[in-house]
Amino acid sequence: MRRRLLLAGVLAAPAARAQGGYPDRPIRLVIPWPPGGTNDIIGRLVTEGMAARLGQPVVIENRGGAGGMLGSEVVAKAPADGHTLLLGGSGSLTITSLVQARLPYDVATAFAPIGMMAQGPNVIVVHPSVPATTLRELQAAARAAQPSLSYASPGVGSTGHAAGAMIAQALEVEMDHIPYRGTGPALNDVLAGRVPVFTNALAPMLPHVQSGALRAIAIAGGRRSAALPALPTTAEAGFPQIEASTWFALLATGGTPPERVARLHAVLNETLAEPELRRKLLDGGLEVEPSESPAAFEAYFAADRARWAPVVRRAGMRVE
Missing domain, CATH: 3.40.190.10 (Periplasmic binding protein-like II)
Known part of the structure; x- marks a missing residue:
């Protein structure tokens, strides 16, 4: 486990602490992968901007292991008060939930979707x-x-x-x-x-x-990449059923009050609108993909699991 304190939030204006006093203490972001990877990079970039707007620092906690399941479990079992968040993604949420024989949480109810960050x-x-x-x-x-x-x-x-x-x-x-x-x-x-x-x-x-x-x-995405504009998509090549993007999103513990989820969603999207942040993510091969609402991201997540489920089942993918 590795912890780092992002101090940008201490410089935020007191007005950022509105909304019924939330957040009234540092927020913990659990990244269910070791330090240094893409999840870690995007987590640090995005939460630095969020901390400044929320008026509280964000403590990043890396909890790798079991395909993201260990870190996800920490958030699933945390108090549902919006002070513990998860950087979830296509691997740690969608695929892991389909291939793990025994999950210590129900992926459909254990988390409160906040919004997408980016896709690659x-x-x-x-x-x-x-x-x-x-x-x-x-x-x-x-x-x-x-x-x-x-x-x-x-x-x-x-x-x-x-x-x-x-x-x-x-x-x-x-x-x-x-x-x-x-x-x-x-x-x-x-x-x-x-x-x-x-x-x-x-x-x-x-x-x-x-x-x-x-x-x-x-x-293997819905549109061509700006980094390789001449490379066709799988759909253009005649195989639209091949679609495999790596996505990153923010979630809270299931049962977190809707007004706190809405607050986090608004702050997340404000942060994702920063031109410099968008440039840094694009340089890393990622495209910013904000969700219109927490409900929109929830629907996307459900559709993603439904799309991958028959692939996993047909391939006999299972982790005991």
Whole structure:
């Protein structure tokens, strides 16, 4: 566990402490992943701006483990007063809730959705030795491969595992899953040509695509990426069912008073509107995606789980 105090909030005007005295003490943000990753970066950037507006500092607490389940459990079981928040995402909430055999909380009721922060579309890449520049060509290469093509992932039950399964199902091909302990080791073996296919967030892949060490096949998102504008989306390539974006959002403990959730949502969106913050996130391969309301994000989360559930079930993904 690692704790850091963001002091921007101590400079905020007293008016920021309105709304019935909330917040009346520091807010704790639990990031269910170790320090240093994308979750950690976006958490620090966004909560610094929120702290200044709320008039209270934000203490960031990294609680990694079990695909985000350990940190999520801390928030699920905290007092429902809006002083303990979760940086949730597609991996720690959607995929983990579908692949874990035993969750210590009900993901549908344990959290009070506040709003989205950002999304990073995943990019499908292959080692240059693979004879494919499009998804159709990857489909043909996979059908002709003996033995089967394999794909890397950051681990069993990860978003990358599910994304690879989604690609294989959409292309109607057999692909072997090769799990690693994190994105770094997986990426290293793909770069070395030991595993030919990988799907992950754009940020860590971008320099290798630009250098030619990896070949990008498609963006697995709803629109093209500003970082790789010439790269088609999976829908443009003829496979709209392949959609795998990494998203990041803010949630409170289930049962948190609606007025406090609304306050946090408003402050979150004000922070996300800052041009400098948006630039920093875009430089990291992320696009700001604020929610219109907590209810809108709740509907998005439910739809995301419904979309991934048959993929996970068909692939037999399960973590005991």
